[in-house]
Amino acid sequence: MKNFRLVVLIEIALCAAFAMLLDFIPSIKLSPAISISFKMVPIFIVAFRWGVKAGFVSGLLWGLLKVVTGDAAGGILTPLQGFIEYFIAFAFIGIAGFFQPLIQSSIQEGSRRKAVFWAAIGVFFGSLARYFWHFLAGFIFWGKYAPKGQSAVLYSFIANGTSMIGSFILCAIILGILISMAPILVKKLA
Template identity: 45%
Template sequence: MKQKRTLFLVEVAVFSALAYLLDLFSGFLFSRIWPQGGSVSIAMVPVFLMAFRWGVKGGMLTGFLFGLLQFILGMSQIYHPIQGILDYLVAFALLGTAGLFAVQIKENMKKDSRKTWIAYVIAGTFIGSVLRFIAHFISGWVFFGSYAPPGQPVALYSFLYNGTYMLPSMILSAIIVILVISYAPSRMVQSTNVSKKTV
């Protein structure tokens, strides 16, 4: 049990740092396209992998630490404390809700039911991404209205701004997560055995 907890904490730390590095790289590439923050990125992949491996707890903790790293290491776009909390701590923690399907993914992998576990991966990725999008949308609506083009409703501006990077990021992340799990399926089911208590 102690060994399992240590493995969990180590993986949370490693995957949080990996997510941060991936986001840092994409931020440099796309900062001019989304100047108020956001980018097409595969930084969600490590968070989703932790969610599917360890359940909601592992996913949300990894996402929270990923957001915290952005929050404290100076790469975030923070204009108001509540906006910063919404856009980084809340938004990325919500990605971990993908772990709601961790048990189903593992069970279907053991049954060698590829289509079913892929469907659950897509569903989890979708739910986590949508919840993250909602956090960014609310933040954009409340705190970034001044950036909306003249005559454009602020809600529409926030929807379009955040949707243009969230949709491709979600699709890319789902594809990469499926490829990673397919390449090393034993790593998803080995030694973790996520129970319904975990999620």
């Protein structure tokens, strides 16, 4: 039992580190506030293999790595804003783990198509949960950067909504391909 827990902890750490490595690949920048990437994929893999708790821990660890390495330095205005955007938001990617039982049962049945469907739903909710926190921080802390005449709420909704939809689509496509070709990546060990 201890070895099994150790395997989960190692996978959490490795996937958080892999997400951090993916941060070195430039995102698709539509504007200074809108960025689309597939960097959440390793966190989704952990969530789909081990569930919500492991997904939360892996996302939280990724956010912590961003802060510790200074990668988040330009994006932190206040300690509270930094906490919301780098610890809470990143941890909430783990919400995708709620779909872990459906994905696991689909893989057990041999239905890759069903597993891809549930993974896409999980990616949507994990992305939505993450960007909800970015949206809140956006209009509370970043609203002063909204274009003249535009409300801070609308500015944050547009910037974070566009980032969320783009990242969701990109992550869902990549995970769909990975699950179709190698479902073992998200299959829970016995």
